[in-house]
Amino acid sequence: MIEQRNPLGYYIGHVNDIQHRIKASSGGIGTMLQKHLLSSGKYGTSITFCFNAEKCMYEAKLIHSAEEVNICGSIYQDIDITQFVSEHTKEIANGIVVSCPPCQVSAIRNMLYRENIPCFIISFCCSGQTTIDGTWRYYKLLGIKKKNIVHMQYRGNGWPSGIQIWMKDGSRKFCMNYTDPWKTLHASKLYRPKRCFFCTFDTSRIADISLADPWLDKYIQYDNKGNTLFLVNTTEGLGAIQQMQASDLLSYEETDYAIYCAAQQNNLSKSDRVRYHKKRLQRTQKLTSNPFIHYLFSRNLFMMRLFQKLQNRL
Ligand SMILES: Cc1cc2nc3c(=O)[nH]c(=O)nc-3n(C[C@H](O)[C@H](O)[C@H](O)COP(=O)(O)OP(=O)(O)OC[C@H]3O[C@@H](n4cnc5c(N)ncnc54)[C@H](O)[C@@H]3O)c2cc1C
Numbered sequence: 001m002i003e004q005r006n007p008l009g010y011y012i013g014h015v016n017d018i019q020h021r022i023k024a025s026s027g028g029i030g031t032m033l034q035k036h037l038l039s040s041g042k043y044g045t046s047i048t049f050c051f052n053a054e055k056c057m058y059e060a061k062l063i064h065s066a067e068e069v070n071i072c073g074s075i076y077q078d079i080d081i082t083q084f085v086s087e088h089t090k091e092i093a094n095g096i097v098v099s100c101p102p103c104q105v106s107a108i109r110n111m112l113y114r115e116n117i118p119c120f121i122i123s124f125c126c127s128g129q130t131t132i133d134g135t136w137r138y139y140k141l142l143g144i145k146k147k148n149i150v151h152m153q154y155r156g157n158g159w160p161s162g163i164q165i166w167m168k169d170g171s172r173k174f175c176m177n178y179t180d181p182w183k184t185l186h187a188s189k190l191y192r193p194k195r196c197f198f199c200t201f202d203t204s205r206i207a208d209i210s211l212a213d214p215w216l217d218k219y220i221q222y223d224n225k226g227n228t229l230f231l232v233n234t235t236e237g238l239g240a241i242q243q244m245q246a247s248d249l250l251s252y253e254e255t256d257y258a259i260y261c262a263a264q265q266n267n268l269s270k271s272d273r274v275r276y277h278k279k280r281l282q283r284t285q286k287l288t289s290n291p292f293i294h295y296l297f298s299r300n301l302f303m304m305r306l307f308q309k310l311q312n313r314l
């Protein structure tokens, strides 16, 4: 069993390649790390995510070179990466670089350790996932038919950017990060996986590196290209970051726990929410899994907001 521990350091920075930085979620550190570890030959396998227009959803894909990394930003679609890794262990050559939410790090690390497969794990701060049904409901709220979508991204292309949908007719729809209808849909918890209701992770401290958005005034007001706030948790993570800096791939500065707390207040208060409001969360989760309640309150934004009010009274 791998124990949670304090990070070796807190940093804020970005990749030096401007195209890459713009395309990624925040400062591009996550995808550059993945590319660097593959191209340096340290690891031979990784996982990237590609949009399947036919299924209208993102899918995980096993890759073996840096060129195959698809820079598409954070994917707010629940994907079982532990399951994906376990189904592909035979295809892993020379270790694997995996990115996954905090709740999956331990299972993936332990599974790969048992199989004697070296791994480098990238995780992130996580405020909760959304089922694919949630994204499909989101399209309906926008009046968009799935069959008319050729591509979409939840993030990327500037900071903090937002949801971008490319249509068959050549048009593109853009909704700024965490604005309606996504904001209400997410806050209603109607499309939240069960485990997220009771999650206490702000981020993972057993991943090699943990990424986050720097939600601080300085960046919110003046940064539109993107920076990543990141925790280096292992000596291997530190070595990778230092090598990348020596190769002039990225620029960063050291920061501290106080800045991390200021940027990630919401995620850091998850454990208190679970501790002090467990009963309410259990009741809400039960309601969201009732097919009739789910059908009724997911009809439109008005009903979703009504459901939020109802939760506060539980
Ligand atoms: C579901 C989710 C919730 C998040 N919640 C928060 C939050 O509450 N607060 C906060 O500050 N930051 C949150 N983040 C992290 C943030 O959105 C950025 O990922 C982070 O700032 C890293 O930016 P980057 O430019 O360095 O990463 P990039 O260079 O864009 O690389 C991101 C890496 O993450 C991988 N990735 C993307 N989506 C997923 C996924 N669903 N599962 C596994 N791997 C994935 C990509 O393949 C890539 O390797 C969340 C990310 C996700 C995916």
Ligand code: SF4
Pocket: 101, 102, 103, 104, 126, 127, 128, 129, 195, 196, 199, 200, 201
């Ligand atoms: S909120 Fe917690 S349980 Fe949900 S995806 Fe994020 S880390 Fe996992």
